[in-house]
Amino acid sequence: MNDAVLTREERVVFELRDLYRRYGYRPYRMSKFEEYELYVRNKEFMVGDRVIAFNDTNGKMLALKPDVTLSIIKGGEDRPGEKQKVYYDENVYRVSKSTHRFKEIRQAGLECIGEVDLYDVYEAIVLAAESLGKIGGEYRLTVSHLGLLTEVIECVSKDPSFLEIASGCIAGKNAHDLKTACDESGVSAEGYDALCRLLSANFAPKDAPAFLSTLPDTPAAKEVGRLAALLSDSPCADKICFDFSLTGDVNYYNGFIFKGFLRGIASDVLSGGQYDGMMEKLGRTSRAVGFAIYLDLLEALDENDGGADLDVALLYDETCDPKDVAKAADAIRRAGKSCSALRAIPEKLRYKELKDMRKEGKKC
Amino acid sequence: MLNIALPKGRLGETVYDLFERAGFDCPSIREKNRKLIFENEKTGVRFFWVKPSDVQIYVERGAADLGVAGKDIILEYAPDVYELLDLGLGKCRMAVAAKKDFHDDNTKTLRVATKFPNVASSYYEGIGRDIDVIKLNGSIELAPILGLSDVIVDIVETGTTLRENDLEVKAEIFPISARLIANKSSFRFLSGEIGKITEKMKELVTEND
Numbered sequence: 001m002n003d004a005v006l007t008r009e010e011r012v013v014f015e016l017r018d019l020y021r022r023y024g025y026r027p028y029r030m031s032k033f034e035e036y037e038l039y040v041r042n043k044e045f046m047v048g049d050r051v052i053a054f055n056d057t058n059g060k061m062l063a064l065k066p067d068v069t070l071s072i073i074k075g076g077e078d079r080p081g082e083k084q085k086v087y088y089d090e091n092v093y094r095v096s097k098s099t100h101r102f103k104e105i106r107q108a109g110l111e112c113i114g115e116v117d118l119y120d121v122y123e124a125i126v127l128a129a130e131s132l133g134k135i136g137g138e139y140r141l142t143v144s145h146l147g148l149l150t151e152v153i154e155c156v157s158k159d160p161s162f163l164e165i166a167s168g169c170i171a172g173k174n175a176h177d178l179k180t181a182c183d184e185s186g187v188s189a190e191g192y193d194a195l196c197r198l199l200s201a202n203f204a205p206k207d208a209p210a211f212l213s214t215l216p217d218t219p220a221a222k223e224v225g226r227l228a229a230l231l232s233d234s235p236c237a238d239k240i241c242f243d244f245s246l247t248g249d250v251n252y253y254n255g256f257i258f259k260g261f262l263r264g265i266a267s268d269v270l271s272g273g274q275y276d277g278m279m280e281k282l283g284r285t286s287r288a289v290g291f292a293i294y295l296d297l298l299e300a301l302d303e304n305d306g307g308a309d310l311d312v313a314l315l316y317d318e319t320c321d322p323k324d325v326a327k328a329a330d331a332i333r334r335a336g337k338s339c340s341a342l343r344a345i346p347e348k349l350r351y352k353e354l355k356d357m358r359k360e361g362k363k364c
Numbered sequence: 365m366l367n368i369a370l371p372k373g374r375l376g377e378t379v380y381d382l383f384e385r386a387g388f389d390c391p392s393i394r395e396k397n398r399k400l401i402f403e404n405e406k407t408g409v410r411f412f413w414v415k416p417s418d419v420q421i422y423v424e425r426g427a428a429d430l431g432v433a434g435k436d437i438i439l440e441y442a443p444d445v446y447e448l449l450d451l452g453l454g455k456c457r458m459a460v461a462a463k464k465d466f467h468d469d470n471t472k473t474l475r476v477a478t479k480f481p482n483v484a485s486s487y488y489e490g491i492g493r494d495i496d497v498i499k500l501n502g503s504i505e506l507a508p509i510l511g512l513s514d515v516i517v518d519i520v521e522t523g524t525t526l527r528e529n530d531l532e533v534k535a536e537i538f539p540i541s542a543r544l545i546a547n548k549s550s551f552r553f554l555s556g557e558i559g560k561i562t563e564k565m566k567e568l569v570t571e572n573d
Contacts, residue, residue: 176450266426
């Protein structure tokens with residue numbers, strides 16, 4: 001098959017399937033529909049709170065899936081010592097932030113559920129980086145740890161409202177408003193400096209020991225040190241950086257979280273992390289890590305090249321014998337060119353060459 | 365090349381002066397013509413003027429890597445951007461103002477006229493006051509005078525317009541100044557250039573303080 005006929009999104013999906021399969025992940029197929037009740041019970045884990053709901057023929061209330069992970073969690077079971085490693089590419093239906101209307105979004109991603117350990121988190125991060133590499137172009141994967149942020153902030157102030165304000169400032173790399181918040185909450189100069197180090201952190205895995213030596217030695221800091229040591233030897237180490245301004249929905253994530261960026265796309269195209277807390281709230285004992293790639297965003301990478309829709313436009317009319325038209329068109333296609341036989345040229349058609357078989361224009 | 369969105373108007377011109385003093389000049393921007401984009405290959409910057417409230421859209425959507433927006437705009441639209449530096453320029457405040465003789469006795473829904481519905485809603489939600497937001501696009505001060513609203517939530521710079529219309533500030537919501545903002549994806553790929561500009565601007569802002 002000629003790869004040129006595939007869109008970037010289609011090509012990426014094929015390459016991701018191959019990548020995930022090589023790591024032992026299995027495809028997870030699911031229905032477009034899910035019980036509406038699942039989303040009513042778990043609103044806190046959803047991106048937005050609206051779904052397209054409808055009644056099935058038996059009266060049961062269904063919804064078009066706004067999320068994939070909830071369905072995978074619902075469909076699995078906890079088996080001691082085992083891990084469920086699955087990948088998917090599915091359409092989800094959410095309200096667009098810009099248009100405030102429902103939009104079909106194609107997502108690919110993977111989930112590792114079970115007795116997830118540091119290796120699994122490392123593997124998910126490496127797969128996230130390699131997935132970005134498969135899309136093409138320059139990419140960066142940023143990694144953060146939600147626990148580290150909380151632990152360091154709580155080391156400098158026990159005030160719960162300060163935690164929220166400081167987290168917001170760090171997420172926005174906003175050192176000036178953080179200073180004001182620290183002054184108002186009576187945080188020491190050393191405390192402010194520690195928070196500023198978190199806010200401006202942007203280092204490669206190999207530089208983690210030097211960075212972590214400047215922070216309080218908390219459990220999360222130790223985890224960051226162990227993961228960074230693993231990542232510093234990975235093949236994509238130069239594309240990964242730790243940045244603690246990266247925050248996520250604490251209803252959904254805990255521990256390590258990560259986001260992927262591609263040059264030329266204004267927002268993150270990949271988002272993932274550990275979601276053990278969400279599993280627990282859903283009644284599961286397993287731990288979990290996973291990520292999703294928003295494939296619909298990739299079209300921003302495709303420049304409008306102004307090229308032709310067609311190599312040859314073959315023009316004929318009622319004076320032409322259909323046998324002659326078929327013969328001429330076949331000859332063009334056998335020569336490796338695309339050809340469309342037409343009675344008139346559509347206004348917006350862009351073609352490289354015109355072959356006119358009509359009586360008055362028998363030039364071909 | 366770093367794309368920088370500047371807010372049209374007096375504040376934008378002052379902000380450009382700061383970029384120039386920081387070593388990121390673009391002389392063509394001072395020429396009198398109708399060009400929209402100004403570029404200096406030597407310093408690696410491309411400036412363009414946009415409506416002040418649109419700067420955050422250009423930056424969030426990645427058409428600009430950096431931009432300068434007021435804190436009022438950032439709080440109203442909550443764009444997903446980094447807020448790298450308080451430039452200390454265009455200082456003013458967001459405030460509640462009303463006719464001098466107005467007293468809010470909490471007996472009915474408060475009618476609030478404003479260009480900043482999100483800021484107003486969030487402020488009154490914080491103090492547990494039920495309000496009816498009346499979104500206006502200009503001449504906000506007219507609203508309480510003509511009885512369209514009880515109060516206004518708006519930017520107050522010197523307070524002259526309020527005084528001349530028999531209005532006064534009833535509460536201050538937050539101080540405002542211009543902020544240097546960056547697109548989150550650009551920050552990953554142009555961190556060196558963005559960091560250099562931010563540091564130079566920070567030095568100048570500290571000097572001004």
